[in-house]
Amino acid sequence: xxxxxxxxxxxxxxxxxxxxxxxxxxxxxxxxxxxxxxxxxxxxxxxxxxxxxxxxxxxxxxxxxxxxxxxxxxxxxxxxxxxxxxxxxxxxxxxxxxxxxxxxxxxxxxxxxxxxxxxxxxxxxxxxxxxxxxxxxxxxxxxxxxxxxxxxxxxxxxxxxxxxxxxxxxxxxxxxxxxxxxxxxxxxxxxxxxxxxxxxxxxxxxxxxxxxxxxxxxxxxxxxxxxxxxxxxxxxxxxxxxxxxxxxxxxxxxxxxxxxxxxxxx
Amino acid sequence: xxxxxxxxxxxxxxxxxxxxxxxxxxxxxxxxxxxxxxxxxxxxxxxxxxxxxxxxxxxxxxxxxxxxxxxxxxxxxxxxxxxxxxxxxxxxxxxxxxxxxxxxxxxxxxxxxxxxxxxxxxxxxxxxxxxxxxxxxxxxxxxxxxxxxxxxxxxxxxxxxxxxxxxxxxxxxxxxxxxxxxxxxxxxxxxxxxxxxxxxxxxxxxxxxxxxxxxxxxxxxxxxxxxxxxxxxxxxxxxxxxxxxxxxxxxxxxxxxxxxxxxxxxxxxxxxxxxxxxxxxxxxxxxxxxxxxxxxxxxxxxxxxxxxxxxxxxxxxxxxxxxxxxxxxxxxxxxxxxxxxxxxxxxxxxxxxxxxxxxxxxxxxxxxxxxxxxxxxxxxxxxxxxxxxxxxxxxxxxxxxxxxxxxxxxxxxxxxxxxxxxxxxxxxxxxxxxxxxxxxxxxxxxxxxxxxxxxxxxxxxxxxxxxxxxxxxxxxxxxxxxxxxxxxxxxxxxxxxxxxxxxxxxxxxxxxxxxxxxxxxxxxxxxxxxxxxxxxxxxxxxxxxxxxxxxxxxxxxxxxxxxxxxxxxxxxxxxxxxxxxxxxxxxxxxxxxxxxxxxxxxxxxxxxxxxxxxxxxxxxxxxxxxxx
Numbered sequence: 001x002x003x004x005x006x007x008x009x010x011x012x013x014x015x016x017x018x019x020x021x022x023x024x025x026x027x028x029x030x031x032x033x034x035x036x037x038x039x040x041x042x043x044x045x046x047x048x049x050x051x052x053x054x055x056x057x058x059x060x061x062x063x064x065x066x067x068x069x070x071x072x073x074x075x076x077x078x079x080x081x082x083x084x085x086x087x088x089x090x091x092x093x094x095x096x097x098x099x100x101x102x103x104x105x106x107x108x109x110x111x112x113x114x115x116x117x118x119x120x121x122x123x124x125x126x127x128x129x130x131x132x133x134x135x136x137x138x139x140x141x142x143x144x145x146x147x148x149x150x151x152x153x154x155x156x157x158x159x160x161x162x163x164x165x166x167x168x169x170x171x172x173x174x175x176x177x178x179x180x181x182x183x184x185x186x187x188x189x190x191x192x193x194x195x196x197x198x199x200x201x202x203x204x205x206x207x208x209x210x211x212x213x214x215x216x217x218x219x220x221x222x223x224x225x226x227x228x229x230x231x232x233x234x235x236x237x238x239x240x241x242x243x244x245x246x247x248x249x250x251x252x253x254x255x256x257x258x259x260x261x262x263x264x265x266x
Numbered sequence: 267x268x269x270x271x272x273x274x275x276x277x278x279x280x281x282x283x284x285x286x287x288x289x290x291x292x293x294x295x296x297x298x299x300x301x302x303x304x305x306x307x308x309x310x311x312x313x314x315x316x317x318x319x320x321x322x323x324x325x326x327x328x329x330x331x332x333x334x335x336x337x338x339x340x341x342x343x344x345x346x347x348x349x350x351x352x353x354x355x356x357x358x359x360x361x362x363x364x365x366x367x368x369x370x371x372x373x374x375x376x377x378x379x380x381x382x383x384x385x386x387x388x389x390x391x392x393x394x395x396x397x398x399x400x401x402x403x404x405x406x407x408x409x410x411x412x413x414x415x416x417x418x419x420x421x422x423x424x425x426x427x428x429x430x431x432x433x434x435x436x437x438x439x440x441x442x443x444x445x446x447x448x449x450x451x452x453x454x455x456x457x458x459x460x461x462x463x464x465x466x467x468x469x470x471x472x473x474x475x476x477x478x479x480x481x482x483x484x485x486x487x488x489x490x491x492x493x494x495x496x497x498x499x500x501x502x503x504x505x506x507x508x509x510x511x512x513x514x515x516x517x518x519x520x521x522x523x524x525x526x527x528x529x530x531x532x533x534x535x536x537x538x539x540x541x542x543x544x545x546x547x548x549x550x551x552x553x554x555x556x557x558x559x560x561x562x563x564x565x566x567x568x569x570x571x572x573x574x575x576x577x578x579x580x581x582x583x584x585x586x587x588x589x590x591x592x593x594x595x596x597x598x599x600x601x602x603x604x605x606x607x608x609x610x611x612x613x614x615x616x617x618x619x620x621x622x623x624x625x626x627x628x629x630x631x632x633x634x635x636x637x638x639x640x641x642x643x644x645x646x647x648x649x650x651x652x653x654x655x656x657x658x659x660x661x662x663x664x665x666x667x668x669x670x671x672x673x674x675x676x677x678x679x680x681x682x683x684x685x686x687x688x689x690x691x692x693x694x695x696x697x698x699x700x701x702x703x704x705x706x707x708x709x710x711x712x713x714x715x716x717x718x719x720x721x722x723x724x725x726x727x728x729x730x731x732x733x734x735x736x737x738x739x740x741x742x743x744x745x746x747x748x749x750x751x752x753x754x755x756x757x758x759x760x761x762x763x764x765x766x767x768x769x770x771x772x773x774x775x776x777x778x779x780x781x782x783x784x785x786x787x788x789x790x791x792x793x794x795x796x797x798x799x800x801x802x803x804x805x806x807x808x809x810x811x812x813x814x815x816x817x818x819x820x821x822x823x824x825x826x827x828x829x830x831x832x833x834x835x836x837x838x839x840x841x842x843x844x845x846x847x848x849x850x851x852x853x854x855x856x857x858x859x860x861x862x863x864x865x866x867x868x869x870x871x872x873x874x875x876x877x878x879x880x881x882x883x884x885x886x887x888x889x890x891x892x893x894x
Binding site for chain 1: 756757760761762763764765766768769771772773775776777778779780781782783784786787790
């Protein structure tokens, strides 16, 4: 067992380059249990690359990633998943030939280590548990719908249910509210926040909607061209001149009212 | 023991390079067509064969005047025109269709061209003329090398250069390159796809016809040329990288040299082992392919393959509905009716019905691999054949029938585990090609290993136990075995493993992210599919009483594909319907006409164009409309 005091996620001096371009340069940060942390930055800042390194989709060129004190960098994605890292993708990745419920059932089967069982009949497995998870993300009514025909926002919700089905220690959400109405966004972020708080999950998310970021994140990490330029509470980030310069190219305070789209960060 | 002299090595090298050169010309056309239209053209071998036959007739027509060389030009151009006609009349309708369906349709063309050639030129091999001006031989280090070989040797580089000039310097070439690189962008740039596709197909066909015509002085025109060359050409294009002409050139060279080396080495004794290298020439190219693809999945100069299963039938993503009570009731009634069949039918029908059962199981195992697993196999007959031979050899060795039958899925499983380990590292067309390669390897071994497999004659006297010797008894036995196996396959699809497998097909990314080992899951699926195919093979061997290499040859793999696609990739009962329809069709046509293959070909084409979802899919749709 790792030390109790170790953060759920500790990233130390992470580096990843594509060709000659450093997508992630010397990135270090931590996420504690129960903490909801936003990873923001302009397009191409390295947010998704960071996620890909964290869940093992890509191998870092240098640096370490520790999960509760144990090194996970360089391990394959499925092994990292088994260690307790769940993620959602920028473009929702679901099993299109299955229903919403079946998607969650497969995730529950995998969590139970039964993904390869030929004795277990899948349609009958973990039905109630799957429904409970779907209720949590507000998808219970669409349980029997095929994933191929879902609206984009609904597919992202399914992904969240699939991700939390793994009972993760670390939850990575890549733009969890993309494609949703403002009301749905708030509701989904409330689910994510309560997950973090109640189940002591360490949650890291990227998001373009600054209302969500400043409204829900306990802490915000700002990436620019692969480097962390700020890491702190929302109020500190809002006051940070460098962040403002990077984002808007002007000395204007970040708005949180959400009425002016030009102030959303893209 | 061989004495490997420098002279014989050089002679073999030159012959090998001449072969490589002409193989490249065929493959260049194939890869050009694939690059632009994304169609894997099975009929390319048929175009090659046509080139040879047309050149034969043209030479006779032009006796005197322009003679052979004129005939070559005429043959190449005529084949090009024929290719353009195929594209215009048929393939044009299939560009939006899934790859497998396109492939099946081009195989329909293979069957039609084969029979058309048979009716026009007859079944006899037609000995071609020697090339005027190149009749003699040139002595190299004491060995006589045909002058014509030197001509062929130069042909490959000349064609490569010519194609390069066309692609690099002309507007047509620019469009071809644009379309090969990125179809969407090419379309957006205002490229007239229709004209471009036809032109490219015509050019590719011309190259095939040219190579076929030029083969005439070396090999008589014969009806085996089509499938003979297509397997080799596939290997060359895949090893070189699909769509890459220089890649095809390098691949042809590597394969030609490997084969020459095998011949030159002769039989080598290592300790008490004797390796007959010349016998390896049949498998050499496939071994090269297996090695290259497992190290570099996209071939020498190919673009990295996309992650998504490119063979997906759109309908494949349709929601999978577990069989309900009504479906189970239907299955029970069908089983009951099937069990009553021997009471009302004659022996001939029973034999046919037994075939249907065997092929239904065989096709179902392929459906499991392709439909549920998303892995298209062009070489599924390898496992069917392994099972059949395992049973036959075991019986010959004195095993009781049931023991021998039990050996069939086991041996097929072992084969599938070995080959599958390589195959699951690839996806899409590359995976399909690798399965084809392994099937050809198994075929070559069976064909040549006289002592064990009986070589080209196969094994006879593989009869079931006395109690099952009567046709009705064996039919009931096969019904029980195939029925149980089909239930097991159905169960597998509904099991946690089956769902995980479906998950790896739908989204490998998601599967890995929730902790499913994609490759391991696919590998297991490959092994299961192989074992069930092997069991079908075992049942087949005992129903026929004999077994020959055709049992695991390429057409058998295609039969299975046709059955699956005929029945519908996603309909659970699809393979059953497909096997029944195909077996009945083949039998009816074979009794009615000498040209039954063409008949099958026509049916394939009609199905590919009119019912892309197969019979099962069509029935589904009909039911859906009817209920509405």
